[in-house]
Amino acid sequence: MSSTSRTIIDWIGGVRRSRMPDLGDRELAVLQAIWAHGESSAQQVQVALGSDEVTLSTVQSTLERLTRKGLLQREKHSRAYRYSALYSRSEVIGRLIRDIAEDLAGGDLAPMVSGFASYVATEAPGLEADLDRLIARQEGDDDD
Secondary structure, eight states, rough: OHHHHHHHHHHHOOEEEEEOOOOOHHHHHHHHHHHHHSSHHHHHHHHHHHHHOOOOOHHHHHHHHHHHHTTTEEEEEEEEEEEEEOHHHHHHHHHHHHHHHHHHHHOOHHHHHHHHHHHHHHHOHHHHHHHHHHHHHHHHHHHH
C-alpha cells in the first residue's frame, strides 16, 4: 500500500496514531533519570546523570525538548520547573514496538512476537522462565 493510500485511508476513517518521536542518547538518559527519581528539577536531573561534562543549560534544553516532544510535563515550583514523565518506561517501549510493527509488518504483531521469542531463545535463554512467569501472572489477572 502506498503512503498516499495509507494517508487517505487514515483520513477517511482509520485511526491515525502518532509515532514515538526519535530520541537521542542524552534524551534517553534524561528520561531514565526522571523514571528512576520521579518528578525532578533540572538540577536534580543533572546530579542523577552523574556527569560533570553535562552542563545545567544542556540538561534544561534537553528537558524542554522532551516536553515539546510530549514525553514530559512541567510544573512551576517557586522559580524553577519540575519535570515528570507523561509515559512510563513500559508505555514508551510499547509505543516503540507498535512503530516497529507498523514499519516492518504492516502493524501485525505476530512477526514481532516471533522475532522476540527467537531473540530470547538465542541471546537471553534465562529470560524464558521470567517470561513464562509474566505470562502466567497476566493470565491470572485476566481471570479476575
